[in-house]
Amino acid sequence: MIFQLLMDKTSTILTRTKSFFAEIGDMTLFAGRFFREVFSPPFEFTELLRQCYNMGNRSLLLVGVTGFILGLVFTLQSRPTLMQFGAQSWMASMVSLSIVREIGPVIIALICAGRIGSGIGAELGSMRVTEQIDAMEVSGTNPFKYLVITRIVATTLMLPLLIIMGDTIALLGSAIVENLKGDVSFLLYFNQVFDALRFSDILPATVKSVFFGFAIGLVGCYKGYNCSKGTVGVGEASNSAVVYISMLLFVIDFIAVFVTDIFF
Amino acid sequence: MNSEKNKKPVLELKNLHKSFGDNHVLKGFNLKLFEGENLVIMGKSGSGKSVMVKCLVGLIQPDKGSITINDEDIITLGHKELDILRTEIGFLFQGSALYDSMTVRENLEFPLRRHKDKIENFQGTEILVKEALENVGLSNAIDLMPAELSGGMQRRVALARALILKPKIIMYDEPTTGLDPITAKEIILLMRNIQKKYHTSSLIITHDVDCARVISNRMILLVDGINYAEGSFEELSNSSDPQVQAFFKN
Numbered sequence: 107m108i109f110q111l112l113m114d115k116t117s118t119i120l121t122r123t124k125s126f127f128a129e130i131g132d133m134t135l136f137a138g139r140f141f142r143e144v145f146s147p148p149f150e151f152t153e154l155l156r157q158c159y160n161m162g163n164r165s166l167l168l169v170g171v172t173g174f175i176l177g178l179v180f181t182l183q184s185r186p187t188l189m190q191f192g193a194q195s196w197m198a199s200m201v202s203l204s205i206v207r208e209i210g211p212v213i214i215a216l217i218c219a220g221r222i223g224s225g226i227g228a229e230l231g232s233m234r235v236t237e238q239i240d241a242m243e244v245s246g247t248n249p250f251k252y253l254v255i256t257r258i259v260a261t262t263l264m265l266p267l268l269i270i271m272g273d274t275i276a277l278l279g280s281a282i283v284e285n286l287k288g289d290v291s292f293l294l295y296f297n298q299v300f301d302a303l304r305f306s307d308i309l310p311a312t313v314k315s316v317f318f319g320f321a322i323g324l325v326g327c328y329k330g331y332n333c334s335k336g337t338v339g340v341g342e343a344s345n346s347a348v349v350y351i352s353m354l355l356f357v358i359d360f361i362a363v364f365v366t367d368i369f370f
Numbered sequence: 371m372n373s374e375k376n377k378k379p380v381l382e383l384k385n386l387h388k389s390f391g392d393n394h395v396l397k398g399f400n401l402k403l404f405e406g407e408n409l410v411i412m413g414k415s416g417s418g419k420s421v422m423v424k425c426l427v428g429l430i431q432p433d434k435g436s437i438t439i440n441d442e443d444i445i446t447l448g449h450k451e452l453d454i455l456r457t458e459i460g461f462l463f464q465g466s467a468l469y470d471s472m473t474v475r476e477n478l479e480f481p482l483r484r485h486k487d488k489i490e491n492f493q494g495t496e497i498l499v500k501e502a503l504e505n506v507g508l509s510n511a512i513d514l515m516p517a518e519l520s521g522g523m524q525r526r527v528a529l530a531r532a533l534i535l536k537p538k539i540i541m542y543d544e545p546t547t548g549l550d551p552i553t554a555k556e557i558i559l560l561m562r563n564i565q566k567k568y569h570t571s572s573l574i575i576t577h578d579v580d581c582a583r584v585i586s587n588r589m590i591l592l593v594d595g596i597n598y599a600e601g602s603f604e605e606l607s608n609s610s611d612p613q614v615q616a617f618f619k620n
Contacts, residue, residue, distance in 0.1 A: 148484070233469075241467040244427050245481035245531075246453040 136328045140258055143251055150256050157260035161222050165268055172217050173272035177205065177279030185287060194288060198298035201280045207307050210273040212359055215318040218265060219351040223326040226257055227347030230330025231340040239331070254331055258323035265319025266312055306370040314362040321354045377404045379438075380539055380571050381426070386435035388421055395421050396432070397595035403539070408565060408572045410582045410603075412617055413592035419575040420464065422592070423543050426573070427461055428452050439539070457485050460532030460540040460570075464547055466524040468516040468531070475512045478502055478531050485535060502530040505567070506560060522553035526560065533564060540564070542574045546581050558584050579618055583607075591617060 181201055188194045230253060233239050242249040277299055284290040329347040333339045381403040388396040395418035403409050413419045424430040426437055428444055437444045442455055468477050478499045503509045506526040516524055525545065532540060545561060546554035558581050565572055565585075576582060582589060583603050591599040591606065591614060599606055599614050607618045 229471075236465055236470075237463045237467040238469055240424070240429050241461070241463055241469070241531075242480075243429060244456055244459070244461045246456050246484045247480070248449070 132332070133325070133328050136331075137324055139250065140255060140324065143248075144255050144259065148248075148251065150252050153252055153256045154259055157256045158264055161218075161257075161260050162264035162267060165218060165221055165264075166271070168217060168221060169214055169268045169272045170275050172214065173210065173275035174279040176209065176213055176272075177201065177276030177281075178283055180205070180209070180276070181280040181283040182287075185283070195298075197284060197288070198280075198290075198295050199302035202277060202299040202302050203307060205276045205280075206273050206303060207311050208359075208363075210276055211269050211311050211315045211318060212355065214269045214272040215265065215315065215322070215355050216352060218261075218268065218318075219322055219348055219355060222261060223322045223351045224344045224348045226261075226323065226326030227329040227333075228340055228344040230254075230257075230327060231333030231343035232337075234331065234333045235336050235340060250331075254327045257327050258320065261323030261326075262316055262319040265322065266315040269315040269318075270312070310362060310366040310370060314359065317358050317362070318355055321358060322351050325351045325354060379403055380405050380440060381573065382436075382438045383422075383426070384436045384438075386422065386425060386437070387433045388418070388425060388430065389433055395595055396425075396435075398435070399592065399595060400597055401590060403571050403573055405571055406565075406569050408562075408574060408585050408587045410574045410576060410586035410589045411592055412577055412582060412589060414577065417592050418595055419592055420543055423461075423541050423573065423575050426541065427456065427459060453484065457535045458538045460535070460537035462525075462528055462532045462540065462542045462545055464544040466516075466521075466528040468524055468528055470516045472516075473512070474503070474508070474514050474516070474519075474527050475499055477516070477527060478534050481531060481534055498534055502534045503527075505533060505564060506530045520553075522549055522556065525549065525553075525557055529557070529560065529564070533568070536568065537570065539571045539573065542572065542576070544576055544578075545574065546576065546578045551580075554578065554581070561585060577617075 181197065184197065184200065185194065188197055188200070230239070233253070239249045239253070242252060277296075281290075281292050281295040284295050285292060326347045329343040329350070333343040335342070379402040381401070383399060383401040386396050386399040386401075387394075399418075399422060401409070401411070401422075411419055411422070421430060425432045426439070426444075428447075432445065439455060440458060442451070444452060444455065447455065468474075469480065472480065479495055482495055482498065499512070500509065503512060506529050508523060508526050508530065511519060511523060511527065516527070519527065529545075542561065545557055549557060561572065561574070562585055564570065572585075574581065574585060586603050589601060589603055589606055590597050593599075593613060599609065599611065601609075606614055609615060
């Protein structure tokens, strides 16, 4: 009895592992198709601009508010600890390095995974189950180019910009706390920020955010484009897009930190 | 139908096979559609009608068999050639398949964006869009979103979109499914008028007997993946075969 239960569990785990790796393989092929088709005409510039607007402009408020609260809370929480060691003058350096190098890109990418990744998954998924993607193909438009490539390029371009904006607003939030609590002027605070930040801090974070954007677009599009099982499938596509993107973001972050550590 | 022997088919399917895993959907289906003809394919739900029609437009690759449209074997065609051939085919999807992020106008303009030569051959985009909407009696819906339209109106707009490139062949996948009887009748009459106006050849996939009665010149019954019976509506509806009769009995 116990042996049978163990066998069943092992079999389930093996099946799930197999399907997970099969999905990773499919996703890699999907990415391969993206690189094959992205540089070949026709180019869908109008749709690309529309997607950039949808993903960039319409995420501004969410990213702005998140960044502001992030900077505010991070500074408020760190202040008492730094004061214990009489190191409050290090606040600007510590906050700026943490936010620019790590916290800002990761948190904003996770927020965008929820907003943009799930949105892409649901939109393409619903287009798939209502045969809109088939209709596009029948009308002589390559749906992969029109729907997938434009979205992946848009997220890849927009995410670094959103992260730079989010980081800036987070530092502003931090500066406000320092100004109110520690009587540090904005000029002094930002002088300390720019003194602390090096090119080697900003460049890897920006490059990393390009990969974050690509991952969000790729997984969202993959899940939506290959959606099946009707409306239930749309929900699953949207949900699993966020789960996969979140996992992938941490993997990319780990690799990025590892590589940065070697080169910078 | 006697003249069929002298006519050349605009669309021909030979020995079409398609399976999904162990599920053998099509097992050697054959079909010929002649110019100006309305051919109705009837079959039970899940009999492979939609799979067959999707094979015809290259959305699904068949496992075996040949599909010839205007003397071109679509299975061997490349993407570009297939896209050009698709301008000769209009397709009305079962659920209309209107792009819900676009207005009616944008939905109709969409097939034109990759076929500028067609616009030059005819008139400007605006004129084509207006003409297509007038054909389906929805000129005043041009700036509405699909979500603002009723099911019947959506089907009409989808029909207008299928017509915009003035195709020679129109394929209808369950054109009356999900519509009330009155709207379904309107759509059937609209299909008949369009066929008369543009002299198109139509392939209609349906299990609606009323639709078949009004519109068909010839019918094929698809049962178990093969052509089970073929003939005019009268011939089939008077058949003594119990499987054929099952389609016509309410």
